[in-house]
Amino acid sequence: MQRHYLFSVNHYLSNNPEWIGNKPLIVSVLNNKGGTGKTTTAVNLAAATALEGKKVLLIDLDPQGNATTGVGFEKATLGSTIYNVLAQTRKIQETILGTKFDNLSLLPSNLDLASAEVELSSTPGREYILREALAPIKQDYDNIIIDCPPNIGLLTLNALVTSDLVLIPVQCEFYPMEGLPTLIKVMDLVKSRLKAQFDFRIVLTMYDARTALSRRVQSQVWNNFGERALKTVIPRSVRMAEAPSKGLPGVIYRPKNPASERYKALTKELFRVPLVAEA
Numbered sequence: 123m124q125r126h127y128l129f130s131v132n133h134y135l136s137n138n139p140e141w142i143g144n145k146p147l148i149v150s151v152l153n154n155k156g157g158t159g160k161t162t163t164a165v166n167l168a169a170a171t172a173l174e175g176k177k178v179l180l181i182d183l184d185p186q187g188n189a190t191t192g193v194g195f196e197k198a199t200l201g202s203t204i205y206n207v208l209a210q211t212r213k214i215q216e217t218i219l220g221t222k223f224d225n226l227s228l229l230p231s232n233l234d235l236a237s238a239e240v241e242l243s244s245t246p247g248r249e250y251i252l253r254e255a256l257a258p259i260k261q262d263y264d265n266i267i268i269d270c271p272p273n274i275g276l277l278t279l280n281a282l283v284t285s286d287l288v289l290i291p292v293q294c295e296f297y298p299m300e301g302l303p304t305l306i307k308v309m310d311l312v313k314s315r316l317k318a319q320f321d322f323r324i325v326l327t328m329y330d331a332r333t334a335l336s337r338r339v340q341s342q343v344w345n346n347f348g349e350r351a352l353k354t355v356i357p358r359s360v361r362m363a364e365a366p367s368k369g370l371p372g373v374i375y376r377p378k379n380p381a382s383e384r385y386k387a388l389t390k391e392l393f394r395v396p397l398v399a400e401a
């Protein structure tokens with residue numbers, strides 16, 4: 123794999139040790155490959171950030187609705203969802219739900235969202251609908267975390283143009299790593315064509331120290347992506363996989379579990395590293 127320099131010219135490098143840009147910092151958790159740990163990462167990052175006392179909005183932008191169930195909601199019993207917000211039939215203020223966790227709110231999703239890609243495809247400015255919907259409420263939060271679907275369609279484009287930072291979970295296996303250069307090229311295109319401004323980070327997930335493959339993926343990703351590959355690596359953990367069935371983020375279900383500890387560390391590393399975006 124080649125090394126990628128996406129932001130070589132006209133960039134702005136913050137010297138500050140913590141993010142002090144416009145509140146909130148909006149993070150999309152994205153990988154077009156399925157099952158790489160996007161939802162687990164989005165839910166745990168949101169919960170761990172809320173545990174630090176920050177006000178967090180978790181946006182479920184996936185028709186599968188896994189982030190919605192992951193924080194304890196029944197998809198079948200939802201009133202309005204993010205679908206209604208994007209279709210402009212409900213206000214975002216009426217759709218955001220408080221969760222049973224302090225400081226954590228949810229913009230929920232269910233299968234209704236599956237039709238949004240088609241229905242919104244001929245709407246002018248269709249890539250900016252989420253960004254506009256968030257405008258009246260985003261100042262209420264310190265962080266907004268968006269769980270994306272496993273493809274690069276209209277929903278994901280809406281997430282990208284809304285984001286300051288894209289977090290790419292990469293499962294420690296060959297195919298997820300192989301797909302990275304293509305994903306990064308697509309993100310680059312979105313930046314130039316849709317005038318989006320975001321930096322990206324890669325987080326390795328489901329790491330198993332006993333396998334040579336996990337170790338090889340780690341060293342290749344770290345070598346190729348430098349500081350954009352986060353040093354916090356999430357281990358494979360049965361408890362983490364079991365947490366959604368209890369409607370709880372892993373960091374709350376089993377706070378002392380190694381994967382939970384790593385997600386808490388990830389929150390700190392992610393929000394400490396200076397972002398580089400095009401000026």
Ligand SMILES: Nc1ncnc2c1ncn2[C@@H]1O[C@H](COP(=O)(O)OP(=O)(O)OP(=O)(O)O)[C@@H](O)[C@H]1O
Nearest residue numbers: 156157158159160161162272328357358359362363
């Ligand atoms: N650290 C981990 N240890 C063990 N299992 C994990 C871990 N992280 C995620 N999983 C499990 O792996 C599966 C895929 O994870 P997850 O749903 O977070 O991925 P995803 O990228 O959101 O998937 P999709 O592309 O379908 O949206 C789930 O069953 C989840 O519980």
Ligand SMILES: [Mg+2]
Nearest residue numbers: 160161184188
């Ligand atoms: Mg998911």
